[in-house]
Each structure stands twice: as C-alpha cells, then as structure tokens.
Amino acid sequence: MPKPTPKHPPVKLTKGYIDRIKPGPKDEFHWDTDPVGFGVRCTPTRKLTFVVQGRPNPDKPAARITIGPYGVFTVDNARVTAREYLLDMAKGIDP
Numbered sequence: 868m869p870k871p872t873p874k875h876p877p878v879k880l881t882k883g884y885i886d887r888i889k890p891g892p893k894d895e896f897h898w899d900t901d902p903v904g905f906g907v908r909c910t911p912t913r914k915l916t917f918v919v920q921g922r923p924n925p926d927k928p929a930a931r932i933t934i935g936p937y938g939v940f941t942v943d944n945a946r947v948t949a950r951e952y953l954l955d956m957a958k959g960i961d962p
Contacts, residue, residue, distance in 0.1 A: 880907060880942050885915060905949035907937065917945035921956040932962055 878884060880899040888897060890913040898906040904921045915937035922929045932952055934945045952962055 877903075880905070880946075882942055885937055885942065888913070888915065899946070902946070902950050902953055904953055905946055917942075917949070919949040919952045921953050923956040923959055923961040927961075930956070930962060 877898045877900045879901070880897065884897075885907060888907070888909050890909050890911050892911060894911070895909050896906050896918070897909065898904075905919050906917070908916045908918050910916075917934035917937065917940055918931055919934060920929050920931040934940060934948050934952075937945075940948070955962060
C-alpha cells in the first residue's frame, strides 16, 4: 500500500482539495482515505494525474497504475476506476 507522509497524510480527495494542491520541487502523491491506494500525483509543473496502487500478489512489489489526468477524469470517475483496479488486484489479477 502507499505510504503516506507527514506532509501529505491521507485525505478525502475532492475537486476543491485538488484545485488547491501546490507543486513541490519533485513529484508528490496525495492519497485518498477511501479507497486505500487511490491518489493523485502532482509534478513540479503542476501536472495532476490520478493513480492507483495495490499489491496483486503478496510476494511481489506493489503495482502503481496511472488512471489519467485531472480534467479528463473527475475525482469521482477516477475513484470508480481505481475501485475496479483494486478489485482485480484483490482477485490476484495483475493489471
């Protein structure tokens, strides 16, 4: 599972929250509280991309999948897609 940082603890991702994200000097991840593993990546140029991270096999490293850019995907659309990926991972399917 993704590791939250003290700077970016898990929060409920909303449009308002994402619109207020300020870029840092390197890529930063903001993780959602539900579902666990869903988040948004912010690059130094403020490119915002939805991602999902999970472990389809406990013996292998976690897989991080890009869902798509913010603007093309709404938070709710991306959350639905993330749940589908996480369900597949829970079944042992490696995306």
